[in-house]
Amino acid sequence: MARFLLRRVGLALVTLLLLSMIIFLMANVLPGDVGRRILGPFADPRAVAALNHQLGVDRPLVIQYLSWLGGAVHGDFGRSLSFRAPVSDLLSRALVNSLKLAAVAFVMVVPLGILGGIVASLNRDKFLDRLISVTSLSGIAMPEFVTGIVLILLFGITLRIFPITATAPAGSGPLTQIYYLIMPSLPLVFVLFGYIARITRAGMNEALDADYTRTAYLKGLSRGMVIRRHVLRNALLPTVAVVATQTGYLIGGLVIIEFIFNYQGIGQLIFTAAQQKDFPLLQAGVLVVGIVYLTATLIADVLYSLLNPRIRYGGAE
């Protein structure tokens, strides 16, 4: 187990290093002249040179990368150009807000998705299965802003059941905060429901067709007993992995959700940084998203191997 863990962590670190290089190159090399890109085509060349010097982008590329990476390891991402504050302060505050939103979405979608998958599988190829399949497929493909806007029009403006912003008034209690977060998390729920229901259904179908299930029936166990004891335990394995992996993708959806519901999370921060061409904030924000994803995948892998010894002992990959 220790060897397996070490290998997984090592692999994740290599991927993270590669990711940091990709992000750094995109933010510092792709724009050509960073200062020019920020100040625009008509700016004074001296102003551009001064900004480039202030940002440190007039140094050799390798030095720039290493000093950025060195800072990042210590949690120092430099200063944001548009907010005039340390990037790490901005990011940590935003991350807490985003996690609240993600938590509300998860609490709703995980039981719903698993239940959907189980119901679909137990009614295989019948109407209910088809209905859940089509809903999942539609959900996966639906851009979050489309669902979000339809929800705002319906529940926020026409029916006035939910507020159209995700930010609760200052000083409100946790229940009010959750109430403000329900509608914004629904588009995420719609997307994730599809992923979770589909993988649960596939796992269930496989377990229902397996030999051990037939054996259990032949032993004379009741249907409920077979499903509880034999099918569910095996079927939910892949679901665990998918749930953890989707945590990372959830963050991609947050950019849009936080934008349309005006919520001060990491997605909104990345979007503002993109609009303001605030490169220090942008590259740090994107890196944090990558770190969250890689951590979630790592946890998924470890959890999966804990539940399924075959992975641990049966060689890598």
Added chain:
Amino acid sequence: MSAVAVPIEAPDEGVQQRKTARRERYRQLLRSPTFIVGAFLVAIWVICAIGYTHLAPSDPFATEPLRRLRAPSSQHLFGTDRLGRDVLSRVITGARVILVVAPLATLIGTVAGTALGLVTGYFGGIVDDSLMRLVDAFLALPLVILGLLFLVALGPSTIAVILVIGIVFTPIIARTVRAAVLAERGQEYMQAAKLRQERAPYIMFVELLPNVLPSILVEFTVRLGYAIFAIVTLTFLGFGIQPPSPDWGLSIFDHYAFISGGFWWPVLFPALAIATLVVGVNLASDAISQAFER
């Protein structure tokens, strides 16, 4: 081509069986209700994209300053937008934008990814390992965030969006093609080609490519759905297609601020257009991947 022709690939029962199996798959696909519904939805928008000049009731770019933000009526079925343009005409014409941009971006990614996947899958070794690490790194970022970073660096434009999606898809599609190539490596026709001492490019593009083509086509349809998703989202954030294009994501971006004032029609109709298109593409592509049993 080698002069020593060894008739290993002569049409025998195996080839015949493969052909029958393929025909059976197409028949199964055309009978699947998921595919029929999906293809129907996509077909509607394809018809709009081709015949928009005949189908749009008025000029999608003509502004009427005195008829701004008029609610749907018999004259303007979907109402007018903030510049007095006919929303219905813009929704119909908008199909053309997304149905050119998204497939083009996907095509770039598919061609580049196929070439990369064939090479890495065929040769293996260190090239293969480094590609896989690169794919892992790319996959750690959601498509929209990666696209955002690219577009801030390059400056937003339609060409940039197409390139960005193409570039981001390349390693992902390469991975699928690589997996398909690995499955074909042990096949007899591959051994035969190697025995004939064919050159590597010949084996890759003449022998391997036709055999992994089904996987590539399936991957293309799946990616197309993601491309539409990413392009409309990036455009909605203001980093994609630029005005005065009648693109759906752009129309929503343009009128998003008006919805709290009760002006729902310039936002809802493009949103429904996006919804029907992505659902159509996804239903069709799911049916296709199931028929080809990936």
